Amino acid sequence: GQQLNQSPQSMFIQEGEDVSMNCTSSSIFNTWLWYKQDPGEGPVLLIALYKAGELTSNGRLTAQFGITRKDSFLNISASIPSDVGIYFCAGQLSSGTYKYIFGTGTRLKVLA
């Protein structure tokens, strides 16, 4: 199936550090979503982006919809241990079935 390129694949950081991850695609999307998934659970929506260039925050999380509509970025500021998990981006195709394509995931581990 189709997937987005998400990087980094995994990262270990110290508590208090900022984190950045991104997704890129060769396709144009009309919506970008960012999710966090804890082990054994379904993904939880963090941020939804609907316009190219849009910058949206949710607490310590900030995400941006790339101008080209082919990429998106997620930043986490001042990380804490509970930020541990897998972060997925998802882009919604701008035509056809409007289904979502998921990124390969970024596994985040925070060292206290």
Added chain:
Amino acid sequence: GAVVSQHPSWVICKSGTSVKIECRSLDFQATTMFWYRQFPKQSLMLMATSNEGSKATYEQGVEKDKFLINHASLTLSTLTVTSAHPEDSSFYICSARGTASQPQHFGDGTRLSIL
């Protein structure tokens, strides 16, 4: 708001058994529901998209007769894994959304283990 409930959360059964998984939107009407499969340490792979009252659209490589999807109401979709075999063991997750412009919200997944 936007709560999606998935049941059961965990099931173990013998090879050859059929298993039904339910996905319900509790506080909104889900025009569209999606069914995903996730292997350990991998991303979500879309299996099929279902719109209320119509036949599901399956992704390439997903057997329609193997994975039966029903979306009979705006709050319920079911996935039935027919004649399940060990290779069908996986984490199955549903999601639901209202209109096409709204984000999808996920259930907590069903871990299926076929012995």
